[in-house]
Amino acid sequence: xKYRIWYSTESFADYIIAKTNLWNKNVVKKKMYESDxxxxxxxxxxxxxxxxxxxxxxxxxxxxxxxxxxxSIEISQEAGTGHNAFQRxxxxxxxxxxxVPAFYIYPEAAIITRxxxxxxxxxxxxxxxxxxEDVMTIYxxxxxxxxxxxxxxxHPNALTSPNIRNKGLKYDKNRNFxxxxxxxxxxxxxxxxxxNEIISVVExxxxxxxxxxxxxxxxxxxxxxxxxxxYVTKGGNENMSxxxxxxxxxxxxxxxxxxxxxxxxxxxxxxxxxxxxTIIYKVxxxxxxxxxxxxxxxxxxxxxxxxxxFEERKYNLVxxxxxxxxxxxxxTFTIHSDKxxxxxxxxxxxxxxxxxxxxxxxxxxxxxxxPRYYMQVRYGSMFSKVKHIRVFSYFADAILFPDGALxxxx
Amino acid sequence: MERRITEEQVTKAILIWLEANxxxxxxxxxxxxxxxxxxxxxxxxRNTKNKGAFIPDIVAIKNGIVIFFENKTRxxxxxxxxxxxxRNNNDYSNSIQTFLEEFxxxxxxxxxxxxxxxxTENKTNNHLEKIGFAVFYHNIGVIKIHFSxxxxxx
Numbered sequence: 001x002k003y004r005i006w007y008s009t010e011s012f013a014d015y016i017i018a019k020t021n022l023w024n025k026n027v028v029k030k031k032m033y034e035s036d037x038x039x040x041x042x043x044x045x046x047x048x049x050x051x052x053x054x055x056x057x058x059x060x061x062x063x064x065x066x067x068x069x070x071x072s073i074e075i076s077q078e079a080g081t082g083h084n085a086f087q088r089x090x091x092x093x094x095x096x097x098x099x100v101p102a103f104y105i106y107p108e109a110a111i112i113t114r115x116x117x118x119x120x121x122x123x124x125x126x127x128x129x130x131x132x133e134d135v136m137t138i139y140x141x142x143x144x145x146x147x148x149x150x151x152x153x154x155h156p157n158a159l160t161s162p163n164i165r166n167k168g169l170k171y172d173k174n175r176n177f178x179x180x181x182x183x184x185x186x187x188x189x190x191x192x193x194x195x196n197e198i199i200s201v202v203e204x205x206x207x208x209x210x211x212x213x214x215x216x217x218x219x220x221x222x223x224x225x226x227x228x229x230x231y232v233t234k235g236g237n238e239n240m241s242x243x244x245x246x247x248x249x250x251x252x253x254x255x256x257x258x259x260x261x262x263x264x265x266x267x268x269x270x271x272x273x274x275x276x277x278t279i280i281y282k283v284x285x286x287x288x289x290x291x292x293x294x295x296x297x298x299x300x301x302x303x304x305x306x307x308x309x310f311e312e313r314k315y316n317l318v319x320x321x322x323x324x325x326x327x328x329x330x331x332t333f334t335i336h337s338d339k340x341x342x343x344x345x346x347x348x349x350x351x352x353x354x355x356x357x358x359x360x361x362x363x364x365x366x367x368x369x370x371p372r373y374y375m376q377v378r379y380g381s382m383f384s385k386v387k388h389i390r391v392f393s394y395f396a397d398a399i400l401f402p403d404g405a406l407x408x409x410x
Numbered sequence: 411m412e413r414r415i416t417e418e419q420v421t422k423a424i425l426i427w428l429e430a431n432x433x434x435x436x437x438x439x440x441x442x443x444x445x446x447x448x449x450x451x452x453x454x455x456r457n458t459k460n461k462g463a464f465i466p467d468i469v470a471i472k473n474g475i476v477i478f479f480e481n482k483t484r485x486x487x488x489x490x491x492x493x494x495x496x497r498n499n500n501d502y503s504n505s506i507q508t509f510l511e512e513f514x515x516x517x518x519x520x521x522x523x524x525x526x527x528x529x530t531e532n533k534t535n536n537h538l539e540k541i542g543f544a545v546f547y548h549n550i551g552v553i554k555i556h557f558s559x560x561x562x563x564x
Binding site for chain 1: 416418419421422425426429436437438440441442443444445447
């Protein structure tokens with residue numbers, strides 16, 4: 001049995017290998033490249049099954065057994081208030097949507113120092129537990145959160161935290177694992193046990209059959225239950241960010257709004273019409289990426305999804321860049337914003353497209369670029385657009401701007 | 411094909427070497443580590459929130475001397491100019507002072523940590539006036555002092 005560890009940070013790969021049962025396996029480490037957009041030189045050389053996991057966004061680590069991914073890990077040191085806890089959510093979704101169990105290491109709280117106020121703990125938004133639960137419910141694949149070790153529980157007063165310089169987070173003392181969480185902390189010990197359980201199951205039952213058994217394993221189901229409990233005890237509710245930025249409307253309003261794009265020869269297609277109601281995620285900000293792609297993915301699972309694909313939604317999921325003003329009389333709405341325009345979206349797409357090879361003549365393509373050219377022939381610009389464009393266009397049934405819109409017909 | 415040295419490997423080897431020589435690590439950063447501490451320019455120089463912030467690759471202290479490292483896998487002139495600006499200007503003095511407020515120190519030195527090659531060594535020698543010190547990462551994590559005019563690492 002041959003394991004491959006795909007990593008973005010080698011320290012963290014070494015850490016996971018050393019601290020789990022991977023240490024005595026036949027293991028090869030390989031550098032992972034996030035996307036064709038940010039690493040055009042190397043991305044095309046990744047195996048296809050790894051590319052599929054990276055399609056939405058890249059986790060920090062993917063472990064595969066005999067070319068089948070068996071789990072991924074995403075790690076964050078950020079304070080998880082508001083939208084921030086969801087910043088990496090699209091990475092988890094990408095993993096689980098490919099039937100690959102996902103681990104999320106995230107601080108329960110991190111110390112934030114702001115001008116003119118004393119340092120304080122910024123706590124995780126508990127809604128992330130609900131979003132992960134909903135992903136697990138749909139895919140029957142583990143998506144488990146473990147806290148990045150911190151002084152939060154032992155030093156509630158941030159000023160007394162011995163690790164205040166590191167936002168109160170506790171790192172492993174071994175410099176070969178620099179930047180990795182303290183491996184002696186109970187949260188990490190529990191995560192190592194869960195990883196070992198996955199290794200044991202897939203070695204015994206095979207990767208494909210083993211995946212279906214994982215949530216029944218006591219170590220993993222106990223964690224799932226703990227996450228449900230954390231959601232409740234931390235006061236989680238569905239009025240929290242990013243759900244607080246959503247509104248549910250009759251789809252009729254959306255269709256009336258989009259009717260401005262219809263004419264004699266074109267009518268909005270059946271997908272949007274097939275759902276009676278629509279969830280609109282309102283973002284009154286300059287058009288950009290983080291934290292919005294992850295938040296959009298989370299809203300899908302928290303509010304819309306009923307099945308494994310975007311076609312299986314109870315409600316349309318629409319992203320609106322601006323303030324939405326409902327017109328009850330005309331059953332439509334208008335959008336106002338001086339921060340974003342549809343051209344921001346289109347310019348980002350064009351900018352990615354300029355780096356692509358498909359318009360080149362054969363004689364203008366150097367040998368080393370031919371595999372990338374051939375990848376783009378097969379997949380078009382699927383991996384070549386910037387992350388937020390990929391994620392928005394994957395999850396949103398429509399994206400609305402004050403001066404334009406994009407939507408799916410089917 | 412021989413595997414290329416990464417900035418992560420350079421930084422980790424220097425961390426281990428510094429600690430073996432009794433330096434206390436104050437902070438470090440390498441691509442993907444998430445551990446970096448951004449230092450912001452003084453208020454009068456700020457145009458936007460993060461404009462001009464820099465993240466030192468290593469900050470360490472020993473005997474009242476603080477050292478800031480800029481690490482790379484090869485010679486990069488812009489990094490040497492960055493180090494030169496840090497040495498000659500006080501653009502980040504407020505942020506650095508706050509960052510180091512719990513430490514007693516009399517001197518701050520700015521230098522580089524680079525993966526060694528003959529090209530890097532030659533180019534470094536042509537720009538020594540810009541930096542306070544230089545150490546090189548040789549094969550399998552061995553760190554050698556290349557330039558240390560005040561016997562910093564003796």
